[in-house]
Amino acid sequence: MREKYDVIIAGLGPAGTVALWHLARKGFNVAAIDWRNLNTLWGKPCGDALGAHHPREAGLPEPPSTVIKNHVKAIDIYSPGETTRYRVHGEGYIINRNAFGKWLVESVIDKDNVDVFFNSKVLEPIIKDNKVVGVRAKIADKVAELRSSIVIEATGFSRVLRNKLPHEWPIYEPIDPRDTNIAYREVIEYEDYKIDEPDVIRIYLDQEIAPGGYWWYFPESAKSVNVGLGVQGGMGYPNPMTIYKEKLTKHPLLQKKYHVHNAAGAPLPTRRPSNTLVGPGIVAIGDAGYTVNPVHGGGMGYAFRAAYYAAQAIEEAYNRNDFSEEGLWSLNINYMQNVGAKQAALDVFRRFLQRLPNDDIRYGMEKKLLPEEDVLYTSNVGELRISTLEKAKIIIRGLGRPSLLAKLKLVGDYMKKARDHYMNYPESPAQLSEWIKETERIFNEFEQKLAEKM
Numbered sequence: 001m002r003e004k005y006d007v008i009i010a011g012l013g014p015a016g017t018v019a020l021w022h023l024a025r026k027g028f029n030v031a032a033i034d035w036r037n038l039n040t041l042w043g044k045p046c047g048d049a050l051g052a053h054h055p056r057e058a059g060l061p062e063p064p065s066t067v068i069k070n071h072v073k074a075i076d077i078y079s080p081g082e083t084t085r086y087r088v089h090g091e092g093y094i095i096n097r098n099a100f101g102k103w104l105v106e107s108v109i110d111k112d113n114v115d116v117f118f119n120s121k122v123l124e125p126i127i128k129d130n131k132v133v134g135v136r137a138k139i140a141d142k143v144a145e146l147r148s149s150i151v152i153e154a155t156g157f158s159r160v161l162r163n164k165l166p167h168e169w170p171i172y173e174p175i176d177p178r179d180t181n182i183a184y185r186e187v188i189e190y191e192d193y194k195i196d197e198p199d200v201i202r203i204y205l206d207q208e209i210a211p212g213g214y215w216w217y218f219p220e221s222a223k224s225v226n227v228g229l230g231v232q233g234g235m236g237y238p239n240p241m242t243i244y245k246e247k248l249t250k251h252p253l254l255q256k257k258y259h260v261h262n263a264a265g266a267p268l269p270t271r272r273p274s275n276t277l278v279g280p281g282i283v284a285i286g287d288a289g290y291t292v293n294p295v296h297g298g299g300m301g302y303a304f305r306a307a308y309y310a311a312q313a314i315e316e317a318y319n320r321n322d323f324s325e326e327g328l329w330s331l332n333i334n335y336m337q338n339v340g341a342k343q344a345a346l347d348v349f350r351r352f353l354q355r356l357p358n359d360d361i362r363y364g365m366e367k368k369l370l371p372e373e374d375v376l377y378t379s380n381v382g383e384l385r386i387s388t389l390e391k392a393k394i395i396i397r398g399l400g401r402p403s404l405l406a407k408l409k410l411v412g413d414y415m416k417k418a419r420d421h422y423m424n425y426p427e428s429p430a431q432l433s434e435w436i437k438e439t440e441r442i443f444n445e446f447e448q449k450l451a452e453k454m
């Protein structure tokens with residue numbers, strides 16, 4: 001153990017691991033701490049689906065076949081009652097999370113500038129002179145104080161460090177439970193049933209089975225599949241495991257003989273990114289920074305991206321010898337403009353979707369009020385793209401439900417407002433509090449107008 005590191009990484013899930021991978025290769029002295037071991041890293045329950053573009057966009061090599069369980073070529077989205085199906089084409093993987101994490105960590109763990117502490121618990125940040133200067137951690141059953149110029153908070157949804165920062169620091173920002181999903185999933189292997197099109201993953205919208213979320217069926221092969229559901233938090237909805245056992249198991253796809261290989265649940269953030277991902281001497285990435293897609297809850301790819309930008313910001317901070325909020329600010333600018341603006345727009349869309357009754361979802365999909373070919377565009381760009389010609393067609397289709405059409409227009413307008421606002425993310429921390437006020441104004445105004453129309 002060194003007396004002082006350049007960077008300490010708390011948590012080696014997808015976010016912390018990718019940060020480690022980049023920082024180790026840049027030559028920084030890095031300590032990384034996780035309570036799992038090399039074989040159980042990234043062990044949090046997940047749907048394991050990852051768009052093929054994500055590793056590339058985060059500066060990582062193409063994943064080898066040993067870390068991929070299945071190749072995906074499309075996503076099918078089903079309306080409630082499965083009356084309509086949208087097919088969205090796109091390349092992706094179902095990954096083996098443990099193997100993926102191990103692959104990345106193993107490629108840097110033997111470097112002289114890297115110390116990884118497995119089976120060790122991060123306890124709290126060490127704060128001195130109003131900045132984070134290290135962490136207190138239980139390493140080999142002994143409490144130790146590790147010092148560094150910068151700490152990376154990557155402990156996932158539990159936000160072990162962020163939760164213990166001074167409440168007046170903007171990075172503290174706790175999460176509203178309604179901006180979370182509680183998810184449960186089982187990995188099952190059929191005895192003698194062969195999955196139709198195992199290279200297509202499936203998402204089922206149904207507010208009765210998955211209120212404020214969806215249920216999924218992601219084949220890992222022709223015989224095994226990751227099935228689960230997410231339910232919006234803070235609303236008093238039943239526990240997703242109970243719903244799984246009571247309702248989902250009655251679905252024809254689960255009325256076959258199978259073995260359960262793994263069953264587990266976990267919460268996840270489903271909102272726009274934190275107002276700021278940086279504080280004095282600390283950055284927060286991955287679920288700890290709420291860097292997920294608010295609509296589908298996919299968080300691995302965005303954890304990678306946040307980690308990539310964090311490594312760049314840390315390098316710049318070192319070059320300037322400035323580890324303050326200001327010195328690390330480029331992480332915010334890069335993340336908000338390249339990813340966060342889209343996620344903010346999708347946060348608007350998510351709030352709308354969560355309030356839509358099954359009937360409206362069914363009608364909207366049947367009449368293609370959001371055309372099938374625009375689903376991918378909307379989720380990639382965070383914009384409801386409706387050309388003039390399409391608009392005319394949509395209005396005709398939507399005439400049966402004019403109020404739904406009006407809501408869709410409101411949603412489109414506020415998605416644009418949110419995206420534009422995030423694209424104008426402040427150049428320095430000095431303007432952050434004004435920007436946060438405006439963010440809150442946009443989202444509160446949207447909530448109010450939406451409530452009037454629901």
Ligand SMILES: Cc1cc2nc3c(=O)[nH]c(=O)nc-3n(C[C@H](O)[C@H](O)[C@H](O)COP(=O)(O)OP(=O)(O)OC[C@H]3O[C@@H](n4cnc5c(N)ncnc54)[C@H](O)[C@@H]3O)c2cc1C
Pocket residue numbers: 010011012013014015016033034035036041042043044045046047048049050120121122123154155156157158160183184185228265266267268285286287288292297298299300301303
């Ligand atoms: C059921 C479910 C299904 C999902 N499906 C998908 C999907 O299909 N695709 C997708 O992209 N995303 C999915 N997600 C989201 C995805 O799993 C997360 O966004 C992603 O894992 C976030 O990575 P992370 O590194 O930020 O956090 P985590 O994966 O939670 O990693 C945090 C790490 O910190 C460690 N840690 C925590 N506390 C401490 C401590 N005190 N001391 C030491 N170590 C600590 C943990 O051991 C862990 O290794 C799903 C989530 C759930 C719950």
